[in-house]
Structures are given as C-alpha cells and as structure tokens.
Amino acid sequence: MSTLAQEFSKGILKENPTFRLILGMCPTLAVTASAINGFGMGISALVVLLCSNILVAALRNVIPDKVRIPAYILIIATFTTIVDMVLNAFAPDLHKALGIFIPLIVVNCIILGRAEAFARKNNVVRSIIDALGMGLGFTLSLTILGIIRELFGSGSIFGVNVMGTAFEPMGILATAPGAFITLGVMLGFVNYMFRRLRIE
Numbered sequence: 001m002s003t004l005a006q007e008f009s010k011g012i013l014k015e016n017p018t019f020r021l022i023l024g025m026c027p028t029l030a031v032t033a034s035a036i037n038g039f040g041m042g043i044s045a046l047v048v049l050l051c052s053n054i055l056v057a058a059l060r061n062v063i064p065d066k067v068r069i070p071a072y073i074l075i076i077a078t079f080t081t082i083v084d085m086v087l088n089a090f091a092p093d094l095h096k097a098l099g100i101f102i103p104l105i106v107v108n109c110i111i112l113g114r115a116e117a118f119a120r121k122n123n124v125v126r127s128i129i130d131a132l133g134m135g136l137g138f139t140l141s142l143t144i145l146g147i148i149r150e151l152f153g154s155g156s157i158f159g160v161n162v163m164g165t166a167f168e169p170m171g172i173l174a175t176a177p178g179a180f181i182t183l184g185v186m187l188g189f190v191n192y193m194f195r196r197l198r199i200e
Contacts, residue, residue, distance in 0.1 A: 004129050011133030017110045018141030018183075019190040024110045027101045028142060029179040035158045038146030040094045042139025044083050044102060049111045049138075050131040051079040056119035057127035063120075072115040073106065080105045110138060149173045149182050 017023045024045070032038040055075050056063075063071045084102045087095040095102065105111065114134055119127040147157055153173035155163030163169075172178045 004126070007126060007129045008133040011130065011135070011137040012140065013137075015134070016137040016141060016190075017134055018138060018145075019187060020194075022187075023113065024108055024138060025183075026104065027108070028145065029176070029183065031098055031101055032142055032145040032149055032179060032182075033153070033174050034097075034150045035143055035146035036094065037097050038142035038144075039139065040087075040091070041098055041101060042135070042142040044087065044098070045105055045108060045111065046131070046135025046139055047083055048076060048079045048105050048108075049114060049135045050128065052076045052111055052115055053119040053127040053131035054124055056115045057122060057124045060120045068120065069112075069116070072112060076111055076115070077106045110134060145179075145182055145186060148186070149178060153178060 011017070013020075015021055018028055027041050027045070031041045052072070052075050056072060059071075080103060083105070084095075087098070087102060114130060118130050122130070151157055151162070152170050154169050155161055155167040170178075173182060
C-alpha cells in the first residue's frame with residue numbers, strides 16, 4: 001500500500017492529469033491563453049475534486065452500485081454550481097473569462113474518474129490526499145501552459161509586462177493553434193525529462 005506522500009505526489013508527477021494522463025484537454029486548451037485563467041481554472045477544478053472525493057468516500061458504503069455514476073455526477077454538479085456562483089460573486093472578471101468551462105467541470109473526466117477509480121474504494125483521508133495531488137497537478141499544468149503562452153504571446157506574466165516594449169510577441173500563442181503547439185512542446189519535454197530521470 002502506498003504512503004500518503006506517494007498518493008499526493010503521483011498527481012503532480014507520475015500521474016499528472018495533463019502531462020502524463022492527457023485528461024481534461026478541453027479546458028487545458030481553451031483557457032490557458034493567460035496564466036491567471038489557467039490558475040483560476042485549476043483551482044476551481046481542485047475545489048470541486050476535493051469536495052467530491054470527500055463526499056464520495058464518505059458515502060461509498062451507502063450509494064448503491066447500480067446508481068453510483070448518476071450519484072457521482074449529482075455530487076460533482078452540486079459542487080460545480082457552488083464554485084460557479086462563488087466565482088461569479090467574488091471574481092466576476094475571471095468568471096467571465098472562463099465562461100462555459102466552469103459549468104463543464106461537471107463532465108471533466110479527471111473529477112469523475114477519481115470518484116470512480118479512487119474515492120469509492122478508499123477512506124476519506126486517502127481521498128483528500130488523492131484529490132489534493134491530482135488537483136494541484138492539474139493547476140500547475142494549466143498555470144505553466146498559461147505562463148508560457150502569455151509570456152511569448154504578449155510579453156507578460158499574470159498581466160505584468162516582463163519583456164519590455166521592444167519585445168515582438170508571437171501572436172499565434174494566444175490563439176487556439178498556439179494552445180496545441182504549446183501543449184505538444186510541453187508533452188514532449190515532460191516525457192523526455194521522465195525518460196532521462198528514469199521516472200516511471
């Protein structure tokens with residue numbers, strides 16, 4: 001049985017949802033034009049994942065097997081709605097920028113996958129650690145992609161200009177093709193590093 005530290009770290013490294021498992025590609029490609037959008041989307045998904053894992057683990061012996069998937073979707077939808085309303089109330093600019101991708105957390109395969117594959121088989125503590133690791137891994141991935149695209153696409157990071165006025169931005173990185181290019185480069189880099197470091 002793996003330790004809690006291993007459960008936590010796997011979501012950040014070995015089983016990173018974006019760079020290793022290639023999950024959650026819709027928000028990954030759509031909202032990472034800036035670092036703040038990537039970070040905001042990642043934190044939103046982390047909160048939903050954490051709350052969902054806790055409730056699924058707590059109710060794992062109560063929810064009948066025949067209705068577990070609809071039950072998980074109902075749980076995830078409840079927390080997604082709460083996150084959506086909180087963002088709309090306290091961070092309206094971010095809420096507007098993320099748009100439809102906040103409600104679409106309901107069908108994010110990372111969250112439903114962790115409920116089905118992990119939380120329903122483990123206790124609440126292990127489910128919390130799993131959710132934190134996977135959620136932070138997803139948040140870091142989206143933030144890194146956002147930083148790269150924003151830095152080379154507009155010369156800024158988190159809205160702060162760091163490249164100066166002489167910098168010629170690569171406008172393509174702010175577009176949809178730029179998302180695919182950046183993700184492809186990062187996937188290649190991460191896989192190369194994992195092979196070099198012999199991380200399995």
